Amino acid sequence: xxxxxxxxxxxxxxxxxxxxxxxxxxxxxxxxxxxxxxxxxxxxxxxxxxxxxxxxxxxxxxxxxxxxxxxxxxxxxxxxxxxxxxxxxxxxxxxxxxxxxxxxxxxxxxxxxxxxxxxxxxxxxxxxxxxxxxxxxxxxxxxxxxxxxxxxxxxxxxxxxxxxxxxxxxxxxxxxxxxxxxxxxxxxxxxxxxxxxxxxxxxxxxxxxxxxxxxxxxxxxxxxxxxxxxxxxxxxxxxxxxxxxxxxxxxxxxxxxxxxxxxxxxxxxxxxxxxxxxxxxxxxxxxxxxxxxxxxxxxxxxxxxxxxxxxxxxxxxxxxxxxxxxxxxxxxxxxxxxxxxxxxxxxx
Amino acid sequence: xxxxxxxxxxxxxxxxxxxxxxxxxxxxxxxxxxxxxxxxxxxxxxxxxxxxxxxxxxxxxxxxxxxxxxxxxxxxxxxxxxxxxxxxxxxxxxxxxxxxxxxxxxxxxxxxxxxxxxxxxxxxxxxxxxxxxxxxxxxxxxxxxxxxxxxxxxxxxxxxxxxxxxxxxxxxxxxxxxxxxxxxxxxxxxxxxxxxxxxxxxxxxxxxxxxxxxxxxxxxxxxxxxxxxxxxxxxxxxxxxxxxxxxxxxxxxxxxxxxxxxxxxxxxxxxxxxxxxxxxxxxxxxxxxxxxxxxxxxxxxxxxxxxxxxxxxxxxxxxxxxxxxxxxxxxxxxxxxxxxxxxxxxxx
Numbered sequence: 001x002x003x004x005x006x007x008x009x010x011x012x013x014x015x016x017x018x019x020x021x022x023x024x025x026x027x028x029x030x031x032x033x034x035x036x037x038x039x040x041x042x043x044x045x046x047x048x049x050x051x052x053x054x055x056x057x058x059x060x061x062x063x064x065x066x067x068x069x070x071x072x073x074x075x076x077x078x079x080x081x082x083x084x085x086x087x088x089x090x091x092x093x094x095x096x097x098x099x100x101x102x103x104x105x106x107x108x109x110x111x112x113x114x115x116x117x118x119x120x121x122x123x124x125x126x127x128x129x130x131x132x133x134x135x136x137x138x139x140x141x142x143x144x145x146x147x148x149x150x151x152x153x154x155x156x157x158x159x160x161x162x163x164x165x166x167x168x169x170x171x172x173x174x175x176x177x178x179x180x181x182x183x184x185x186x187x188x189x190x191x192x193x194x195x196x197x198x199x200x201x202x203x204x205x206x207x208x209x210x211x212x213x214x215x216x217x218x219x220x221x222x223x224x225x226x227x228x229x230x231x232x233x234x235x236x237x238x239x240x241x242x243x244x245x246x247x248x249x250x251x252x253x254x255x256x257x258x259x260x261x262x263x264x265x266x267x268x269x270x271x272x273x274x275x276x277x278x279x280x281x282x283x284x285x286x287x288x289x290x291x292x293x294x295x296x297x298x299x300x301x302x303x304x305x306x307x308x309x310x311x312x313x314x315x316x317x318x319x320x321x322x323x324x325x326x327x328x329x330x331x332x333x334x335x336x337x338x339x340x341x342x343x344x345x346x347x348x
Numbered sequence: 349x350x351x352x353x354x355x356x357x358x359x360x361x362x363x364x365x366x367x368x369x370x371x372x373x374x375x376x377x378x379x380x381x382x383x384x385x386x387x388x389x390x391x392x393x394x395x396x397x398x399x400x401x402x403x404x405x406x407x408x409x410x411x412x413x414x415x416x417x418x419x420x421x422x423x424x425x426x427x428x429x430x431x432x433x434x435x436x437x438x439x440x441x442x443x444x445x446x447x448x449x450x451x452x453x454x455x456x457x458x459x460x461x462x463x464x465x466x467x468x469x470x471x472x473x474x475x476x477x478x479x480x481x482x483x484x485x486x487x488x489x490x491x492x493x494x495x496x497x498x499x500x501x502x503x504x505x506x507x508x509x510x511x512x513x514x515x516x517x518x519x520x521x522x523x524x525x526x527x528x529x530x531x532x533x534x535x536x537x538x539x540x541x542x543x544x545x546x547x548x549x550x551x552x553x554x555x556x557x558x559x560x561x562x563x564x565x566x567x568x569x570x571x572x573x574x575x576x577x578x579x580x581x582x583x584x585x586x587x588x589x590x591x592x593x594x595x596x597x598x599x600x601x602x603x604x605x606x607x608x609x610x611x612x613x614x615x616x617x618x619x620x621x622x623x624x625x626x627x628x629x630x631x632x633x634x635x636x637x638x639x640x641x642x643x644x645x646x647x648x649x650x651x652x653x654x655x656x657x658x659x660x661x662x663x664x665x666x667x668x669x670x671x672x673x674x675x676x677x678x679x680x681x682x683x684x685x686x687x688x689x690x691x692x693x694x695x696x
Contacts, residue, residue, distance in 0.1 A: 212597075251600040
């Protein structure tokens, strides 16, 4: 039996419009917090396949979404390339030795050597594949990665940043070094995604969370082309596996007609009006999104947006989602309301 | 003798295209840092008219810009409405008692009472007016304010935020309370700008630094309409004083044709392609901007962008600027290079 979420990604007609939420296995869920407190740190949870699988599946039954997304973190990739990573409470991720030179980069593991070390991710997927098949409800499993640019920003800055001034100084003053970093990360990510597919995911999403840090005229050169390269690599080997691209904050890049590439779904962030995305991309890609996550603070604002999205998309070539991750302080009942409303307006 | 910067704001032909930089009186300037170390804190400098005037004028001679912008901070407005403000090193501004209820708001000073307390700003402007007139080089003086929305985000969050979840929870769940806050701030800002003009500024700019935190479909309701109200209030009284609107990160709002109002110059942020802004707004407003500030790390990248902007705008209805503030670690010689290049390509 085909999965409604996979069918929707491939642009096939579905009985209703599927929905999931970015960061749906997250802190707004009391059941997630319970598992977190058992295992200790966030990274411990990423490294524990049984527990990571458990939290991955929680939103399926609790919230009612149509797809589960692998519980993991984008930064496991640079971590397994050899960069020491910690998550500091209230501050977020931190690499103890950021990359600033070619020597730093050459000291990292690349390609197969790095991708092989991400065993806990593939084990998590294998468990999930088995459990999802056993459920028999045909909910899909989404694998994911950060884009090379987004991963590189953390590798170069060492932590989250408001200005991206270190990596953007490199972008303008040492573009060759930045391209070498992006090349090495891209080569790892290709294999990482391939191994996620081999382990059993149904769909993959590439998150370019920091896309908006690059001016539109340089976005292709420093990010999009690498994402497209990964997509083409996977499409050549696994044409049946849908690929979702999610570059956050690129309304101008879309508007200027700069989006290209062989993939299936374009994830629309909440800063890009869905009508604009539909005009520019709707004939070439299925569109995913794009409710502003803060609307989840109000059931009324949620319903209003879900209905507006349904009016724009008409239930065709669309997947409901937020336009960014759900925030930790959203009431669980409001998340459930969102999912129910998406199903209601699209005829489930 | 008319000022080239004022003429350019009013859309008149000028012998070359004027240039200034947002945050040009800032930490990249050794001469600014010297004054800062004399007076101590950032707020001390804002409160010291003689010293604030001194740093305001520094970029005119050191960097060669065509206009000076009043040295101050947008947060002096809520501060003088009665909110206790501190600047914590490395963390930025912090209000000790953020607003979360109508009672909190009612406890603040409004209108004339708050605007009158900003005496140190008007004194700084009076000194600057005198000094600029004495120089006789006809460089212009820009006054400024934060937009009601941007000020409200700090008043509600209490400090800088990555997610704006507190004020956006209010936006969706208690929109009436947010509008009451915006109303009170707008009424103070109108008088604040009026008093800046009376004290002697040639031009005013309204900064909506956190415009991009609001989804495009709600931006007018919660920010733009208040900015336009301030502009109309000032235009009715001072039609000869140009008004610059700078909402940062609103490419989609521009693209959807949602910009309206009676003002003179639209400040284009670096995430909005200048060609897009020109298509949508160039016939109605003079455009200011929009080099990505990180290009200042490379003289080559700077020249490339300045030439591209000149090609797009053709030296008509344009003011050169960055698309956001200059960063503290930019080499001073690169800032000078930027200004020189703007003058060179536009025929000075």
